[in-house]
Amino acid sequence: MKTEIIKTTDVHWKEKVKHLGEIIRNGGLVAFPTETVYGLGGNGLNPEASKKIYAAKGRPSDNPLILHVSSQEEVSRLVEDITPLEKKLMDAFWPGPLTIVFPKKDIVPDETSGGLKTVAIRCPALKATREWIKECGVPIAGPSANISGRPSPTTAESVLHDMNGRINAIIDGGATDIGLESTIVSARSGKIVIYRPGGITREMLSAYGEVEVDKGLASPNMHPLAPGMKYRHYAPTAPLTVYVGDTEKVEQTILSFAEKKDKTYGYFVSEEMAALLPKDAVVFSWGKRSSQKEMAHRLFSGLLYFNAHPVDAIIGEGTSMDGLGLAIMNRLTKASGYHIIVESTQDR
Template structure:
């Protein structure tokens, strides 16, 4: 381990504290700080310091052609990063900021190429978390921050997750409690016409179309050089150590029956099986571990607990994780995106 990682707790209800001020100082001086947002924990560095940003990639083991999101604390900071703020972009900011929406815009030269993976665009958002906002204000600089986990693992939704992955690799972890949304932000490219959703997340396509009208979706979009236009679209993501299989369809009874068959098959082969189950069906399963992730009637609870559940089952040393699928509407689209990524495309339709 190269660094001594300081761990501080901050009360989200009164985030102004010595710990927050110290986090701001570390960021301003080129260090790395993990902090809570409403989506997942982020690993921050000054977005204007190329050396500091390069340390993010080193700490995470993240490919350097994977662009980062720049976090700011006020809409007035957007012109520091881009010259182009259209009427449509302004509507999105007004409707969803602070919040789990990242907007891709043409960048100014002040934004280092290491932040954008050499692209001529920059991804920007204002997080909706009091601790994150206070830290960014204290830093006095925009903060580049991907999720605060080892690259490829499930994103961290608690400070304990960050500690397990990054202790000794970063300067500070700020514990502000569990994340409210539990999935990363939606990313929308406003340099395209019509706008294109590059990654589904905490704001649904339906919500965005309520503000802008028609938008496209392209979750596999890469630039002409092969660089992903958004985080979370090119590489293996969100994956635990265990093999993940998703079973989905319109008939919940068929989902349950197929999962029960798979559990029997794997346990007959002496494999430990974990199930990422809806609250409605969790009690009916017979497996080594069952994690009730949330209710099918309130998909926001599934989103909130998804990464926590994947990490819990991995910690239980299961060999296989079988996950129920969900309708791909609203936040269900983001849930399924993360599950399919975690499964490496191993999806059974029933």
């Protein structure tokens, strides 16, 4: 299969949208840009298309897929009901990086929902993507467009690296804005439960009700209640260890690896930390410690960097759990296989 690449800036975009819609209606797969990461799209109401998505990604079939819609009006066709709190969240954050888990109607096949009686739905912010979804005439099932377990792609080039020859087409909308997948929540019990943190933070959600973080986020062995909760994700080729906590202690620990000669280390760290490392070290800086937005935006490209610049092990510097930090540390926890080490002044 030859994978087409179609840019949203193409002067013939309106015509290309019709072609891309036909691919989906015929059971094919199209990778598409959003404000978060690139998704791997298929007809979310077609069981065979969902099976193709799992096969292309090498993704376990009990890991649910998110349905993408072009507007709120499309949701009622897919779900049993919409609560007042869910409506408030849609009004506040759609189009945007918030995914809501609803009880599904039978029209949504089990192959799409991972066998669950619920379905996760969001309306992406990128206008060109919503135009394409509307043209398709069906909700688009769309996990991240990468081989399962690898870092999520934030450019069309990264999608092509993993998916060339596996899918029909890639919509190239340039680099994504946020760089982390959407926040996933449930709002069924009168409160907001975060299943996966993302660009819509806990602090932002708290304006609309009581918020709690699902305990399953801390466990690698639970049954997934929503997409992205189970299995090791985002992992670079080399093993990653992430250090958090007291800044001075973290710096001392990371610098100690630069003195070791047992293996080649790579460093996934802040600008401040990078400035302390030897000039010949293999370093990817995710930005200033004060900018979690920059860190989130560069997170996946940083993890992919070490696949192109091979090392034996990656030493990472984490961030706090406030704001976007909750989402960033969630991704780093999964990328490291839960190998997060907290450094504190009490260790001195």
